[in-house]
Amino acid sequence: MRKMPLVPIYQMPNTSKKHPHHKVWPYLLKRLAISRPNQVWCVDISYIPIRRGFLYLVGIMDWYSHKVLAWRLSNSVEADFCIEALKEAMAEYGPPETVNRD
Numbered sequence: 001m002r003k004m005p006l007v008p009i010y011q012m013p014n015t016s017k018k019h020p021h022h023k024v025w026p027y028l029l030k031r032l033a034i035s036r037p038n039q040v041w042c043v044d045i046s047y048i049p050i051r052r053g054f055l056y057l058v059g060i061m062d063w064y065s066h067k068v069l070a071w072r073l074s075n076s077v078e079a080d081f082c083i084e085a086l087k088e089a090m091a092e093y094g095p096p097e098t099v100n101r102d
Contacts, residue, residue, distance in 0.1 A: 041096040
């Protein structure tokens, strides 16, 4: 008996393909030596597939210590949950010199 392949019934995100008309900017932190906490934070958003769509996870991390400073989970891609996470991290650790977002 042949097995049926499992296929999702929802649209998968397509966030990794470059658009041919979008400019590629140089990476400005390439040669920066990160030598202390709060020098550079990174922010990233990821999606988590669930039965009826996606949840979105934003994380803020200190590049020097690799510590997760704040995170939030949302069922929409509104900016509010990202701003809340950034405000929480800044309230607890102070403002960073640089925030890197890819």
